[in-house]
Amino acid sequence: MEVLVILVPLALALGFLGLLGFLWSLKSGQYDDLDGAAWRAIADDEPVSDHGRSK
């Protein structure tokens, strides 16, 4: 059970990282336009410019 000494703080640290991530996303305005974000995810990409298309 000594493994708890490592696992529990690790789990809490991960949770805390998740929270920080959420607060960062909130602060950078990612929840300001939820309708738009839903559509952006499935929108077509920008047309690729000519020199980018040549393989």
Add this chain to the structure above:
Amino acid sequence: MQADIDFSHYLKRAGGGLIHLDLAVEGINCAGCMAKIERNLSTIPDVTSARVNLTDSRLALEWKAGTIDPALFVSRLAELGYKAYPFERDDAETLEAQRAQGLLRRLGVAAFAAMNVMMLSIPVWSGNVSDMLPEQRDFFHWLSALIVLPAAAYSAQPFFSSALSALRARGVNMDVPISIGIVLALVTSVIETVNHAEHAYFDAAIMLIAFLLAGRYLDQNMRRRTRAFAGNLAALKAETATKFISPTEIGTVPAAAIRSGDIVLLRPGERCAVDGSVIEGRSEIDQSLITGETLPVMVTPGSAVFAGTLVRSGTLRIRASAAAGGTLLDEISRLLDHALQARSRYPRLAERASRLYAPVVHATAFLTMLGWLAYGAGLHDSIVTAIAVLIITCPCALGLAIPAVQTVASGALFGSGVLLNAGDAIERIAEIDRVIFDKTGTLTLPELDVANCAEIPDDVLRLAGRLALSSRHPVAAAIARKAAAASPLPDIQEEPGQGVHGFCDGHPIRLGRPSFCGADGLANEILCRDPEASVVAFSHGGSRYVFAVRQRLRPDAADVVAGLARMGVAVEIVSGDREPAVRLAATQLGVHEWRAGVSPVDKIARIEELARQGCKVLMVGDGLNDAPALAAAHASMSPATATHMSQAVADAVFLGERLAPVLSAVKVSRKALRLMRQNLWLAVVYNVLAVPIAIAGLVTPLIAAAAMSGSSVIVMLNALRARAREAA
């Protein structure tokens, strides 16, 4: 119109040599619009960012300073088919947005804490029935406390502060039992943990906070969205004013940029965008949007004018701000304050529920403790059982029952063109049994319209419309609009105060006063039939026609009145306009009860009289003179064309030319109120099932957690039923 917008008021320095501009854009409603606008504007050189906000129909632009004229964006958007206008967030919207974001942050903290505590709680629940060491359990409990106590202290602040302020005012609101429940659950859990007990309720407490915050956030987000939309509407009205930038020079600026004390020039045919007093000039003005009175009045230096006034004959100079004492505005502000105080005393459904709920729950807990003591249990066990009762009854579902329905219903209302100003508006609109309509601007459209089109040949109307384009007079503008005229006739002269004249196909052509066109006889005939109309005559060669121009009823007004009657709602017209005009409208709509020439004070008096008789009145009005009545009524709505003050006090604002949103607001609200009541009953049923288990002392943290989330999910699912649209 858009060529002369002065953007300087709206441009913001964004740092790094960039300029930032926010535009409200009309007509963005899908992902296609979003992509089209962003791609198109991004191709303009030196534009560093063009980002559409689809939720709020807005566009944020940034570009390198000094390289682009901002008018380019507006014209580019116009080419794409979107009308855009710069806007600035007003204080009310900024405040709502900050509140919504604050709640979301607290919700995030509470939700993350709840998830992490679950990770610690599940081992304890399963360990309690198997072979967990007491030391391990204590360790997990202490860890939970470490996470939950700071998270709860931060995220439950809205409940604590609201409960405190309610207690200070010697009242009880929903937040009082919530706060007591949270605090007791946390304190008991800490004490139990210190005493190495089996059960701690940290998980239940933080989960409760998270669910309740979700309810609050939904409510707040609805308000924020309404504010944002109202802000767009104000921006898209594109109100400008002609301001004296020096004693001799004038410039066109957005109405928002006018400060108190600025001097504004008003020319015939213009609508005043600010409140102020006349310092120079004389003119007839049309104050129908403000007072409901359709007959023009004369203003001279010293008279007060209000935003929304239409100038008809002369040019005026106005000093902005309504400093002149004893004006209509002062009177209206006083009435308004009074009426708003009265309204805030109306208890919301949630408050009424919590008034009943808090004493019952607290008494049950207390009796449970006494019962167990009498039964012979120890003091500690009795208190723990009593607290378990409080935790299990903590109004989780109750806290969600109403905001969830409000959010879903306001979404449905949004779809039918109704914007809610207040969350509890739905409840109040649902309860009404009588609608009082104002006439001018509410039952009628705010713009003038040609009433006798049927008597005039199409080609005459078209020609008159083209001629009318050369005049700035509002009556002429109505003819031009009706004829959808776009190409003005060449070489037209204007005779001030008479009309316009010129030549067409070799014949003289005139539009103006009947005497100017030699059509007095025809005009008198029309005036005898319809004394309320403004007449304007048209002559081409030897033929003469007279147009009757008046405010037209909204196209579906009669249907809406009939629809309301079918729902058992009485309809009444109370107008500030003169008797013949009101009588005519009432007959056309089939409304039997009407009052004309009513002052703002008398409008309130009528509403109070009805309230004393037990009627719940929905006031629908738009003028400044309606504002106190809107605030005094049980519920109120105003069209989006209403004066600022009326829009601000109305519970809901409706969009468009049609009156149908009033009918659908009543329908949707009634359905929503039914669902709210159902939700409250679901919460009661849940309590009836759960409380006996708690009283029996059988509640474990596992049962508390399951019951709480189960009831919340059921209430949420029921709320979603408000989304199903009524079959018309």
